[in-house]
Amino acid sequence: MIKVNDNFCKLPAGYLFSEVARRIEAYRKAHPDAAIIRMGIGDVTCPICQAAVDAMHRAADDQLSEFTFHGYGPEQGYAFLREKISEYDYKKRGINIGIDEIFISDGAKSDTGNIGDILSPDCKVAVTDPVYPVYVDTNVMSGRAGELCDNKWSRIEYLPCTAENNFVPALPVGNPDVIYLCYPNNPTGTTLNRKQLAEWVEYAIGHNALIMFDSAYEAYITDDDVPHSIYEIPGAEKVAIEFRSYSKTAGFTGLRCGYTVVPKSLKGVDSNGAEVSLNSLWNRRQCTKFNGASYIVQRAAEALYTPKGQKQVRETIDYYMRNACVLREGLTEAGLTVFGGVNAPYIWIKTPGDMSSWDFFDLLLAESNVAGTPGSGFGPSGEGYFRLTAFGRYENTVEAVERIKKLKF
């Protein structure tokens, strides 16, 4: 029989969201009349904005004519979209990112998962804890994580983010080569301000570490002091790769489009000690393994940068942030301690008393018919916490809060 990659076998079965879905389904079967409100999986509920849909119609029509038809596109993405990103997402914030430093992708999950292809299997990794599971699992798959004991991988440094440290991770002590940071954060909904992020950049510069900065939720930032891009911090272009996504910005979870910035000034070293450009390696990786995001979807993404697109995207984000506000205020009134939801679409609840994350999940499902995500599924420091998302319909969000208030914590 064929030999398999042992690293995959190390991954514990039962991906978090499958277990959440399994429990909801079991409850639904036992209580067929229950009107369950799902606020667990981070998918969006608002439709794609008109500007993007109009652009897709036009792009679909392009495919009808031999003169405007688009087949394989550039692996790095079309210049029309990369130019908009460079101009609107960076230049307007005073950041100089050239279009050859921008790689269009089919979403941030693929790129945050695949980026490890260009790094040595020996690299030591640090993650904030709790964490978006993709960073950890993909490092397990590529053999960087060591062994799983007590819910932790032996070669990964976990940086706890809890109420005790105000969800600001302490700098690493184990000299990691790679550090994953996600701000605004999934799952805690918290952020780092400019000064706090600058400490990480300074650390990375001083310790030759590479920061993987996932800013999939930057569109939700409301505070002026929270950076939208790590490149707002001087020197970050020498130590950080940034991942962005149109999924939560513009509801592209089904369309699939995002991008990754790999600055040309980012350098690594090969086993002979020779300096290597990470931008060149990622370009090589993409040209070999990726054939580009679809033309139609890239046209939709381009339309988000038009005045109409910008206004429509803003309206949707405001819609979700109104939900976040309802959740924060309502759950606080219900007697719960809540975090996040100001610069991010996630609400991070401290479970009451000593209740475990899964016990709180079962309680909310049974007593309020509200489904969320147990914090422990995001890492050891997520135990005792619970995540609700603001991506639901407004009416459902209000209803969920009313139901939870009846529980009186």
Ligand code: PLP
């Ligand atoms: N990064 C974070 C932190 C996320 O929470 C998600 C989605 O939930 C992603 C990346 C994936 O985004 P995409 O839909 O672009 O793959």
